[in-house]
Amino acid sequence: MYCIRKVTDDLTWVGSNDRRLSLFEGVYSIPEGVSYNSYVLLDEKTVLFDTVDKSVDEVFYENVAHVLNGRPLDYLVINHMEPDHAASIAGVVLRWPEVKLICNAKTAAMIRQFFSFDLDSRAVIVKEGDVISTGRHQLTFVLAPMVHWPEVMVTYDLTDKILFSADAFGHFGTLDGHLFADEVDFYGEYMDYARRYLTNIVGKYGPMIMATLAKASTLELNYICPLHGFVWRKDFGDFIGKYAKWGSYEPEETGVVIAYASIYGHTANAAEILACRLAEKGIRVKVFDASMTPPSYIISDAFRYSHLVFAAPTYNMGVFTPMDTLLREIAAHNLQNRTVAFIENGTWAPVSGRQMREIIAGIPNTTILDGPITIKSSVKDEQNEALSALADAIEATIKK
Numbered sequence: 541m542y543c544i545r546k547v548t549d550d551l552t553w554v555g556s557n558d559r560r561l562s563l564f565e566g567v568y569s570i571p572e573g574v575s576y577n578s579y580v581l582l583d584e585k586t587v588l589f590d591t592v593d594k595s596v597d598e599v600f601y602e603n604v605a606h607v608l609n610g611r612p613l614d615y616l617v618i619n620h621m622e623p624d625h626a627a628s629i630a631g632v633v634l635r636w637p638e639v640k641l642i643c644n645a646k647t648a649a650m651i652r653q654f655f656s657f658d659l660d661s662r663a664v665i666v667k668e669g670d671v672i673s674t675g676r677h678q679l680t681f682v683l684a685p686m687v688h689w690p691e692v693m694v695t696y697d698l699t700d701k702i703l704f705s706a707d708a709f710g711h712f713g714t715l716d717g718h719l720f721a722d723e724v725d726f727y728g729e730y731m732d733y734a735r736r737y738l739t740n741i742v743g744k745y746g747p748m749i750m751a752t753l754a755k756a757s758t759l760e761l762n763y764i765c766p767l768h769g770f771v772w773r774k775d776f777g778d779f780i781g782k783y784a785k786w787g788s789y790e791p792e793e794t795g796v797v798i799a800y801a802s803i804y805g806h807t808a809n810a811a812e813i814l815a816c817r818l819a820e821k822g823i824r825v826k827v828f829d830a831s832m833t834p835p836s837y838i839i840s841d842a843f844r845y846s847h848l849v850f851a852a853p854t855y856n857m858g859v860f861t862p863m864d865t866l867l868r869e870i871a872a873h874n875l876q877n878r879t880v881a882f883i884e885n886g887t888w889a890p891v892s893g894r895q896m897r898e899i900i901a902g903i904p905n906t907t908i909l910d911g912p913i914t915i916k917s918s919v920k921d922e923q924n925e926a927l928s929a930l931a932d933a934i935e936a937t938i939k940k
């Protein structure tokens with residue numbers, strides 16, 4: 541049975557929610573679920589904007605058919621070819637064989653890679669700035685490479701000032717019957733989902749996020765329709781502001797993320813002591829056990845806060861594996877403009893401090909505080925004092 545909601549009089553959301561997917565992209569846990577958004581425009585021509593993941597395609601086809609109500613589907617606009625939005629393209633072509641696929645040249649190449657149907661007879665290849673009229677509506681296209689794949693474009697409805705923003709401004713979390721962000725407490729309940737989504741999935745491509753924001757800033761916007769999460773129709777300035785922070789790698793807040801990996805609890809003890817010394821100074825602290833918390837959650841808060849402390853034992857003459865994984869993920873995301881410190885542990889040959897530093901030191905604009913603090917098996921008076929001194933040093937950088 542169809543399940544739809546109206547965005548405007550002639551634009552309808554025809555997507556669906558997935559609450560059973562354990563790992564988004566096979567790597568990000570999403571207990572909050574995710575929505576796959578698609579939209580149908582009824583004009584003199586009918587237009588479908590993107591499709592959905594195959595996990596929800598049956599209800600999607602029913603939704604589209606219900607909204608079309610027997611009309612043919614004239615156009616499918618393909619803003620993004622990642623299969624969470626493009627998997628159902630072949631199913632759309634099968635059900636509405638007369639449909640024309642509006643896409644750019646890079647997208648067309650990917651369609652040929654993913655599918656085997658005849659594209660040449662259906663493709664309408666567009667470039668940035670091209671305009672297609674569907675009757676009352678005029679659609680134009682803006683390239684947004686690497687937000688999140690190289691072929692990504694966003695579509696702007698010049699008539700009703702609607703931005704179909706692809707992955708941009710999307711978030712994890714299901715819609716639960718709501719469609720608009722102003723129907724829920726977005727900033728209170730969903731911002732963490734949005735931050736973890738954007739920073740992990742597109743965080744590496746900050747300059748491309750900023751380039752897309754610059755293009756979007758020239759557009760008058762009544763609605764933003766992303767491919768995941770809520771549609772925006774008001775009060776989206778703060779959300780765009782968060783994107784500017786994430787895209788430029790500027791912390792949202794002053795505070796310290798302490799991530800530790802600990803085998804028998806002594807490295808964890810050092811992390812807890814440091815957290816106490818910092819909190820006593822009125823500094824916001826978040827502590828994570830990297831053995832228990834997946835990297836995506838820690839990366840999300842690493843984008844949020846200004847200071848990072850990593851604590852890990854030496855293991856097989858390297859960095860204990862949960863911390864090694866986390867640090868390489870952070871380096872891969874190119875997180876910049878952070879002040880960083882390290883705490884190492886080793887009962888007979890501590891080397892994890894130097895090796896953690898080597899992983900992080902290559903990231904541009906990283907300030908590494910003196911150290912590392914070295915624990916030999918467990919925290920003694922000497923390390924206790926060093927942890928207090930580290931808290932002082934962090935406080936000093938904050939005051940500066």
Ligand code: FEO
Binds near residue numbers: 622624625688707767
């Ligand atoms: Fe939601 Fe890059 O796909």
